[in-house]
Amino acid sequence: EVQLVESGGGSVQPGGSLRLSCAAFGLSLTDEHMDWVRRVPGKGLEWIGRSRNKISSYTTEDAPSLKGRFTISRDESKNSVYLQMNSLKIEDTAVYYCARVSLEAGGQRNDYWGQGTLVTVSS
């Protein structure tokens, strides 16, 4: 059974930093593209970025709206992907999800998701 488990959320002051982790079980992340997505309270889902698989040299894509404040990285030995968030703003308050990108059957979608981790940015 595939499981994605996020951790690292919590409360932080504006301007602070936080690193979220996403550990995979039942899946080797070296073979997978992975996305980070957030759900902002009162709004909807927002795509944060993507880390491609090892064959694609773990290259990344980011949402331009975040202006380089967020960075995605990986640790093969821990079968994990990370989201480093810097210069946090109140509007970054959200539930953050990691999600596998499936390219099976010729289509692209996020088929496995973590349970989400809450980040609250407040003074």
Next chain:
Amino acid sequence: DIQLTQSPSFLSASVGDRVTITCRANQGISTYLAWYQQKPGKAPKVLIYTASILENGAPSRFSGSGSGTEFTLTISSLQPEDFATYYCQQVHAYPITFGQGTRLEVK
């Protein structure tokens, strides 16, 4: 960025109703569109990808159609477990974007 606009944003319906949600893109995205269902406190679940392909395990009462700039998600006969928020997502170009969501409530 590609903007996706869903309509309606809120929808009241009853069990057994046929329901349609529309997603419009501000530029052509071929069939690079997926639909998700999200319930409070839970992660999104993919229902449809490539505009019309039913994800493995998704109930057959869900169907999708469209291409280019206009897409629809149809639930043929609403079940109690279908009351949730639905999102479309385009995967045609970066940044990937979502529609603002359609909240489906019990009438």
